[in-house]
């Protein structure tokens with residue numbers, strides 16, 4: 001089922017209050033410790049749920065997405081919030097409109113499970129990442145009650161294998177959970193890799 005895309009009609013869920021409570025974007029981004037002088041790319045940026053708060057922490061963010069509609073919503077949000085260091089651009093499935101080694105870090109938030117050919121896609125992500133730069137991935141865990149159907153999700157082990165094949169070494173991982181009366185109803189996993197220098 002890989003390759004099933006989050007369609008633009010679901011954009012309002014991406015920006016909903018429930019999502020913001022369960023997965024507060026600034027707190028999740030903070031786990032990757034972005035630095036003020038860094039240039040980031042978020043691929044599959046959607047409506048900018050992560051790209052816009054990320055832009056407040058770094059020099060510049062390239063927000064790329066396959067969907068014109070998503071990018072239009074993102075641009076509107078940039079205008080509302082007067083954000084001028086996000087460059088929103090359309091990208092193709094595994095072709096990114098950025099030069100080789102042009103970014104310090106790439107964020108893939110809830111997108112890798114949607115990609116048609118993850119090996120090809122990550123090779124292209126690696127092309128735009130500078131040597132020593134980072135790849136930061138957030139995905140739903142298999143036990144999370146929210147998110148895509150379980151057969152669409154990727155395990156951390158699968159992601160590690162794909163990242164290694166694209167030239168990244170594991171550097172750290174974390175989990176983010178929400179619980180109610182002991183019941184873990186929301187859980188995402190963050191994984192951070194470094195590209196070999």
Ligand SMILES: C[S@@+](CC[C@H](N)C(=O)[O-])C[C@H]1O[C@@H](n2cnc3c(N)ncnc32)[C@H](O)[C@@H]1O
Nearest residue numbers: 006044045046049065066067093109110111114
């Ligand atoms: C589930 S949404 C997540 C959006 C955003 N990262 C967030 O967490 O709010 C996935 C987004 O990835 C985009 N997408 C899927 N495959 C892509 C690809 N190969 N390249 C770029 N964008 C892609 C979709 O159009 C959609 O906007």
